[in-house]
Amino acid sequence: METGSVTTPFGQRSMTLGMLASQVMAGEIKPDQSVDKWKLFRALCEAKPLLGIGDRALAVLNALLSFYPKNELAQGNGLIVFPSNIQLSLRTHGMAEQTVRRHLAALVEAGLLLRRDSPNGKRYVRRDRAGEVDEAFGFSLAPLLARAEEIEQLAAAVMAERLHVQRLRERITLRRRDIAKLIEAAVEEEIPGDWQGLYREFRDLIEGLPRSPTTAQLELLLDELTALRTDILNRLEIRVKSTKQRGNADYTERHIQNSNPESTSELEPSFETKQGAIAEPDNDRGAVAPEKGRGEAAYPHxxxxxxxxxxxxxxxxxxxxxxxxxxxxxxxxxxxxxxxxxxxxxxxxxxxxxxxxxxxxxxxxxxxxxxxxxxxxxxxxxxxxxxxxxxxxxxxxxxxxxxxxxxxxxxxxxxxxxxxxxxxxxxxxxxxxxxx
Structure with missing residues (x-):
């Protein structure tokens, strides 16, 4: 790197090692390296949680990129923009100049911009006789170009994490639906078991999740819900198998009885009449048939x-x-x-x-x-x-x-x-x- 490319900030702003590192990185840009500025900006928007910048800082960076005349960021096109704070305020939809300066400092601290301050701290450009830029003072976009590959990798990591969280939430929703409906079916079918206890355990798991859970907390909840769902399914499958075996045994017994060649049920109509007769009331339960008409006046309607x-x-x-x-x-x-x-x-x-x-x-x-x-x-x-x-x-x-x-x-x-x-x-x- 050429030592002449290192500059220090104007006025009371102090020089830091982070600024020096950004300038060293900017000096290592390859001559043929280029990147679409808006594609890179979209990647920045995705990677902002990992870069430590907010929405307002991105709005200021978007305004700076709009002052860059080309769509491709490249060393040969010059990488310095020099808008005034008033112009930046207009292109950030009226953001206060003091706020603009604060977010510019945040972008420099995050290593996404470099200050190229003039001797008096003003931002301006000198052109040669042909109208080409000879020297410019303002903000250098070189760190964006130098870190383009890193920014795209960070954006890909953020999108992959977001997709992973989305799939975790979808699976948790499916587990919640399965558990609730399986418990409801078990209760409705009167299957023996502590279904109330399982339902309370299910609600405790759901209510124990924070409002903004981490990926690890979602993964833990999914594992616990999966285990609970498996437990419920095992209980229901045992019930289904026992019911099926009992049904097969009943069918086999009926088949053996109907296949008995010595059966005389068809020859004994009097036996069929007794089977179809109305059963007598069970006197042990103390049920007494009320006499018709008695007490009706005492119990109206x-x-x-x-x-x-x-x-x-x-x-x-x-x-x-x-x-x-x-x-x-x-x-x-x-x-x-x-x-x-x-x-x-x-x-x-x-x-x-x-x-x-x-x-x-x-x-x-x-x-x-x-x-x-x-x-x-x-x-x-x-x-x-x-x-x-x-x-x-x-x-x-x-x-x-x-x-x-x-x-x-x-x-x-x-x-x-x-x-x-x-x-x-x-x-x-x-x-x-x-x-x-």
Missing amino acids: GQKKEEEQSRRPDVRNDGGGLKSFPLGLVLQACPEILAYGPDGVIRNWRDLMAAAVIVRSMLGVSPSAYEEAANVMGPENAATVMACILERGGHINSAGGYLRGLTRRSEKGEFAIGPMLMALLRANAPAGRKVG
Whole structure:
């Protein structure tokens, strides 16, 4: 390098080793080296996190590049631009001159510009008789040309990291969806297992992620979600295999029985009649058929039937094909119903159905609407739906109309309680942070 190419800043600005290193690097530019200035600027915008510069500094650099007359940065074209601070302020859309000077100093400190100060600190150019630039004082763009390859590599690294983070977030989103829907399916199918505990573990993992996570934190979360998903799938696969084996055994047993040549079931019609006869009531359970017409005046509008249903929790009506869910899950999803149980506590399905009768009256649901729901869905499921309606009371204009709508959908096989419970579980869980 020629020692004459080293210059020091004007005035009170001090010389640093970083400035000297930038000038040494600029002096090693190859004569035939060139780069498209706007392509390089786009790479700078990508690599700014690694270069330690901000958006405002890039705006000032963009203005400086606009004063360079050629599209190609090359040694032969001259690499010094000399706009005044007023001109730079105009091309940065009115940025204050003091702010412009601050960001110019940041670009010099980052090693992207060099100062070529004149004896009096002014920026100007001297031209020869032919009008060509003889000597210029201002800012040298030589460090950009010298570091062009490095800047492009940094930009590629930033883009690769961004793509990696994007894929991590996509995979985390898929794992979250899989886990939530698999737990929901397990609860809806009444598969034994601590599904509430697994759901809490799932929510703890999601809520433990910071608002602006690092790549390492995202990778750790993905590994933990993958392990949890695998655990859930293993439990469900065991259940599926056991169900399949039991089904095959039942089919084999039926096949052997039907293949018995000595079977006399076809020759004994009286035996078939006994099999199809209506079973007698189970006297051990104490169920007594009410006499027709007795007590109807004391229980107007079907209230007697509601209380009878609340006193007989063992009675199930699957007319709508709905599946019952564990009482603990219902209470976790609908905690507001607890206040209406006996002494403010719900210990069993009997208590829940008694509380549902009180809630029905409080929400203005007619006895006929609730009776119809209990007949179609079953008393336990009707009580569960009333608990859900109470939980979402602020979003439902007419509780009675809403219940009748769910009853009609249940009759058609278009309604399931599982999604409603899972939505309330998610709503009552502490607010988590989004990922992806």
